[in-house]
Amino acid sequence: MLTGEVGTGKTTVCRCLLEQLSSNVRLAYILNPKLDAIELMATMCDELGIEYEPGEKSLKAFTDLLRDRLLENHEQGLNTVLMIDEAQNLSVEVMEQIRLLTNLETNERKLLQIILIGQPELQELLAKKELRQLAQRITARYHLKPLSLKETASYIEHRLRVAGIQRPLIKSSAIKQIYQSSGGVPRLINIITDRALLGAFVERRNTINDTVVKKAVNEVLGNYEEKKSSRAGNSRWWFAAASVVFVILLSYIVVKQALKPADFVEEKELSQNTESKTQSSSGVDTISEMRSPLVRATTNDEVAEQFWQEQSWDRTGFVSARNLFALWGVSYYPYQSGEPCDYALNYNLNCDSGRADWAYIKQLNRPVNLKFSTETSGHFWGTLKEIDGDYLVLQFADNEVRVLPRRLNPLWQGEYQLFWKAPDGFNEHAKKGDSGATVRWLTDAIYSIDQVDISPADYFSQKVEDWLILFQMENGLVSDGILGKHSVIMINNHVIANIPKLVNDLSVAQRGAQ
CATH class of the missing domain: 3.40.50.300 (P-loop containing nucleotide triphosphate hydrolases)
Known part of the structure; x- marks a missing residue:
């Protein structure tokens, strides 16, 4: 109950x-x-x-x-x-x-x-x-039970952070007033804070103080004190003005969103594609097929803003984790399912994180979450879900974009996180002299890739080490003959057909970044 x-x-x-x-x-x-x-x-x-x-x-x-x-x-x-x-x-x-x-x-x-x-x-x-x-x-x-004052402050801070606000926005005295007026009831906290945000926007304030909250409480809860008719009129005018401005702002956002296409290409390519025409079979000129471009961005912050458009930016990586899990056929609920790497274990997936360059990301050939940042906008996460020729296909919340790697270089400092499948019994690494299920998986993979039959199949012999060293050299790995997670990931590229990949054609994935 x-x-x-x-x-x-x-x-x-x-x-x-x-x-x-x-x-x-x-x-x-x-x-x-x-x-x-x-x-x-x-x-x-x-x-x-x-x-x-x-x-x-x-x-x-x-x-x-x-x-x-x-x-x-x-x-x-x-x-x-x-x-x-x-x-x-x-x-x-x-x-x-x-x-x-x-x-x-x-x-x-x-x-x-x-x-x-x-x-x-x-x-x-x-x-x-x-x-x-x-x-x-x-x-x-x-x-x-209703929230306490401390919980109310944490709750409001969390809601603002999810919405993309990273700076202090509501003064502590104003939060205290929200708590007192709402009694700690989350629904009332939501309504009062929402109305206070609208009021601050109308009054062009950068922070929300007690005065703005008092007006919001009066509008929401109807706690009107005895006022002169002129002041009552002013209060009604404040709400009416806020409503009108809000409708105008909402209309602007809708129109702006409608005018923004979903893909990101270079200005030079846009010019070429727009001007190029082909002759159809009927003799009528038709514009060549192309993806609609975003408006050209000149700064890193403008690039980031066009990635997100009107969506809330993913500061924690949880939304990107949802998108990455979806590529593996797993449902993940941000802020409910817990830490992504812990949640992944429930589906026999492991986490790998670190720093790399585009060439190594292509070698690993797994969809990957990338951490970006700009000097003004701060950091945010996005999902690299596919490599389409020279272009990277990324997803930012519900928005998908195509972009050349060099346009991301100023925003991405190499930090990544991905999921991968480990063989049975795998524990960090396997090396010469080891035996067991992981070694059996490796010898089976060797046979699948090169039709080399190794016996005994569950013993990490010199022959196994020699094959692994050669494989590591060919795939840009440290050729130490030790089976680590990145060796497993790249071997899986050859032996597992139903895992998500950036490029399904291995010859393309192995070219590396240009």
């Missing part, structure tokens, strides 16, 4: 849970709890895809259908979950029916897990004597 006051984040927690459910979960999610017992059972059947006779009114019939599906799911190793939001609106009759559902079980386990989410009145409801049996079956309870 999860409870909390209005606006404390119950629905947010619920959505977070829904986003992270594994594939072996079958969920019945009930949003409207104002149902009778029959309607509850019918809704559960609808959610779980259970067919029943139209107009069915028998609780026994619904219970039998539900029991059969739960047993079927159990046999297939599936977990069935019933989640009810706004559960404080459930009637005593329906609560009793929920209790009866908890009786559906095998000798080993319950067939149905139930999550109740509601306001504090849910606790009062379950305190009723007639519901004591259900209350005793609740194995975990949590009550979401």
